[in-house]
Amino acid sequence: MGKVLKVNGADFSLERLLSLREFLIEQGYNPDHVATEINGEVVPKTAYESVVLSDGDVIEIVRFVGGG
Amino acid sequence: MDVDTPEIHGKLKNAKVAIAGLGGLGSHIAVSLARIGVGMLLLVDDDVVDLSNLNRQMYFIKHLGMPKTQALQEQIEQINPLVHVKIRTVRVEDHHVVELFEGYDVMCEAFDTQEAKAMLVSAALSRLPDLKVVAASGMAGYGSSNGICTERRMKNLYVCGDGEADAAAGMGLMAPRVQICAGHQANMVLRLLVGLEDV
Numbered sequence: 001m002g003k004v005l006k007v008n009g010a011d012f013s014l015e016r017l018l019s020l021r022e023f024l025i026e027q028g029y030n031p032d033h034v035a036t037e038i039n040g041e042v043v044p045k046t047a048y049e050s051v052v053l054s055d056g057d058v059i060e061i062v063r064f065v066g067g068g
Numbered sequence: 069m070d071v072d073t074p075e076i077h078g079k080l081k082n083a084k085v086a087i088a089g090l091g092g093l094g095s096h097i098a099v100s101l102a103r104i105g106v107g108m109l110l111l112v113d114d115d116v117v118d119l120s121n122l123n124r125q126m127y128f129i130k131h132l133g134m135p136k137t138q139a140l141q142e143q144i145e146q147i148n149p150l151v152h153v154k155i156r157t158v159r160v161e162d163h164h165v166v167e168l169f170e171g172y173d174v175m176c177e178a179f180d181t182q183e184a185k186a187m188l189v190s191a192a193l194s195r196l197p198d199l200k201v202v203a204a205s206g207m208a209g210y211g212s213s214n215g216i217c218t219e220r221r222m223k224n225l226y227v228c229g230d231g232e233a234d235a236a237a238g239m240g241l242m243a244p245r246v247q248i249c250a251g252h253q254a255n256m257v258l259r260l261l262v263g264l265e266d267v
Contacts, residue, residue, distance in 0.1 A: 032183040042193035064185040067235035
């Protein structure tokens with residue numbers, strides 16, 4: 001049942017079924033402050049709740065801080 | 069004195085670059101790209117020039133109260149009148165992204181808030197697969213200049229900044245570091261326009 005993901009280049013194991021949004025919150029990210037790519041595809045903001053993480057997913061999370 | 073090769077000059081002249089947000093980052097990116105002769109610039113911002121902008125943004129006293137798009141268009145006309153400047157004085161919402169940026173080679177994300185940055189980058193990359201995005205994250209304060217770098221984080225996403233220094237009380241946005249970050253963004257745009265994809 002365990003899933004192995006790659007998150008920002010590092011191995012990560014996941015024991016439960018999680019949506020991208022749940023995963024981000026669990027990892028301490030605010031989903032509104034990041035852009036995310038899964039297996040080379042950028043995830044639209046509207047899909048964060050419906051996308052469920054799968055074994056082998058390669059995830060890139062880019063967090064933005066304020067200022068410009 | 070033009071010391072560029074005709075080949076480089078031609079690539080820049082045919083390039084179309086969009087800049088979203090004309091604050092401390094975007095105003096300097098726009099001026100840099102105008103000076104090197106990027107053929108078409110799209111400037112997007114819904115704000116007017118305010119006194120509090122003059123500590124780091126490329127505007128003058130005479131621009132106070134004027135839309136940033138117009139103030140910058142006027143300056144570029146005085147720097148390099150050969151640049152074709154298009155302006156859109158609108159607030160960029162998720163549903164505008166395709167209409168605004170379709171057909172551009174590169175879009176610079178130069179917004180202020182975390183939410184706006186994340187929204188724009190996600191929408192642009194997910195809906196415009198040919199667009200390259202050069203974004204910014206982390207340039208507040210007076211930490212080391214060398215903490216600011218350019219990274220390629222996704223196939224079409226480059227991020228400039230230190231990734232950490234959020235604008236906060238006691239650590240505001242200050243001209244030198246904001247300009248360093250804008251310089252990183254403008255140089256990454258230049259590299260992409262001449263055909264270099266690595267940072």
